[in-house]
Amino acid sequence: MVKKSTLVNHPPAVEVPADNRPVVAPIHQTVKFEFQTVDDTLRSLRGDRAGFFYLRSSNPTTRQLELTLAELQGRDDCLVCASGVGAIAQALLSLTRQGDHVLCFIETYGPTRHLIRRTLAKFGVEHTLLSIADLAGIERVLSSRPTRLVVFESPTNPINRIADIAAISRLARTHGALTVLDNTFAGVHQHGQYDIDIFLHSLTKFVSGHGDVMGGAAIANERLIRGLRPDFTVLGGVLDPHAAFLLQRGLKTYFVRFRAQCANAQRVAEFLSSHPAVERTHYPGLPGDPGHALAAAQMTDFGAVVSFDLRGGAEAGRRFAEALQLFAMTASLGSTESLVMPPQMLGSRDLNEEQQRLSGVADGTVRLSIGLEDADDLLEDLQQALAAAVQA
Numbered sequence: 189m190v191k192k193s194t195l196v197n198h199p200p201a202v203e204v205p206a207d208n209r210p211v212v213a214p215i216h217q218t219v220k221f222e223f224q225t226v227d228d229t230l231r232s233l234r235g236d237r238a239g240f241f242y243l244r245s246s247n248p249t250t251r252q253l254e255l256t257l258a259e260l261q262g263r264d265d266c267l268v269c270a271s272g273v274g275a276i277a278q279a280l281l282s283l284t285r286q287g288d289h290v291l292c293f294i295e296t297y298g299p300t301r302h303l304i305r306r307t308l309a310k311f312g313v314e315h316t317l318l319s320i321a322d323l324a325g326i327e328r329v330l331s332s333r334p335t336r337l338v339v340f341e342s343p344t345n346p347i348n349r350i351a352d353i354a355a356i357s358r359l360a361r362t363h364g365a366l367t368v369l370d371n372t373f374a375g376v377h378q379h380g381q382y383d384i385d386i387f388l389h390s391l392t393k394f395v396s397g398h399g400d401v402m403g404g405a406a407i408a409n410e411r412l413i414r415g416l417r418p419d420f421t422v423l424g425g426v427l428d429p430h431a432a433f434l435l436q437r438g439l440k441t442y443f444v445r446f447r448a449q450c451a452n453a454q455r456v457a458e459f460l461s462s463h464p465a466v467e468r469t470h471y472p473g474l475p476g477d478p479g480h481a482l483a484a485a486q487m488t489d490f491g492a493v494v495s496f497d498l499r500g501g502a503e504a505g506r507r508f509a510e511a512l513q514l515f516a517m518t519a520s521l522g523s524t525e526s527l528v529m530p531p532q533m534l535g536s537r538d539l540n541e542e543q544q545r546l547s548g549v550a551d552g553t554v555r556l557s558i559g560l561e562d563a564d565d566l567l568e569d570l571q572q573a574l575a576a577a578v579q580a
């Protein structure tokens with residue numbers, strides 16, 4: 189018998205018989221895995237036998253999430269990490285080197301622009317910044333200088349511009365650039381039919397769905413993931429197994445949530461587009477939206493983000509956001525509760541005046557993320573907040 193202090197550090201093993209599977213995969217909340225022999229350990233490390241060694245490289249719980257996400261996005265393999273920004277940062281650092289040129293866009297998630305224009309710039313990576321609507325500009329840039337990456341989104345944040353994914357991927361392929369699509373707004377089930385090299389996702393949004401866990405993913409074919417994996421392992425933004433478990437659980441209701449949120453968003457967009465206090469509604473599900481035809485061809489579900497331009501500008505936006513009862517005034521999107529971002533939270537300080545204008549974000553632009561509340565309750569709340577906004 190070992191002493192009690194030894195016992196608590198080597199607790200009795202409970203073996204589950206091989207023919208007695210848990211219906212929900214257990215959380216492998218462990219950093220380390222061991223074999224009994226040196227040879228088995230070395231064979232596992234070389235990839236010559238199945239097994240796990242150290243969490244920063246892989247873990248059964250995070251691996252299950254990776255395999256599920258790869259299949260949902262229609263690619264061979266996936267790497268998960270601790271946040272969406274972590275996935276973007278690690279992928280960009282891994283894919284570029286000094287002297288490379290990256291094409292990126294005004295209508296991009298702010299931290300992605302920061303990573304390309306500030307962080308990568310420190311390592312001698314150059315960039316060109318265009319509007320995603322400027323296809324002629326994209327062609328001109330790609331044909332005039334060697335480009336390593338085209339980094340883009342669709343729909344874009346916050347005003348739901350729709351990128352022409354087929355045209356952009358064709359131009360990139362022709363000119364030898366890799367395409368990196370941050371597919372967070374569209375979700376892990378869309379856009380897989382296009383010739384995109386690397387999909388990036390914030391799992392914090394629709395995959396978690398409940399606003400209680402962060403995660404990110406890079407999804408690509410096997411060859412590209414093989415190139416990314418060693419860099420992801422040493423850059424070290426590891427997804428915790430418990431977070432991976434919660435994200436895997438979130439996926440079980442992903443389609444039900446996503447589609448119900450899209451249906452609510454469509455109702456909200458239709459309501460806003462006919463309201464006199466609203467100058468313009470940005471939602472690709474609206475037949476009058478400039479991106480509607482492209483979105484209808486590319487997507488089955490138009491997303492849960494609805495943005496709109498309020499007459500009366502920023503101060504009307506402030507009154508509107510503060511008057512809402514059912515919408516939390518905060519960052520993020522895709523969770524089961526509805527959220528609002530007023531104009532004061534949407535500006536991009538790193539863009540010059542001309543770029544601000546091209547971004548389409550106006551003085552009175554408000555972004556909503558639509559949740560799973562009853563749509564009639566949401567419309568009633570929006571109605572009273574719009575009334576408060578125009579009562580100056």
Ligand SMILES: *Cc1c(COP(=O)(O)O)cnc(C)c1O
Binds near residue numbers: 273274372402
């Ligand atoms: C939220 C978001 C991210 C960042 O994800 P985090 O999980 O918050 O780090 C990246 N891209 C887009 C489009 C996002 O909306």
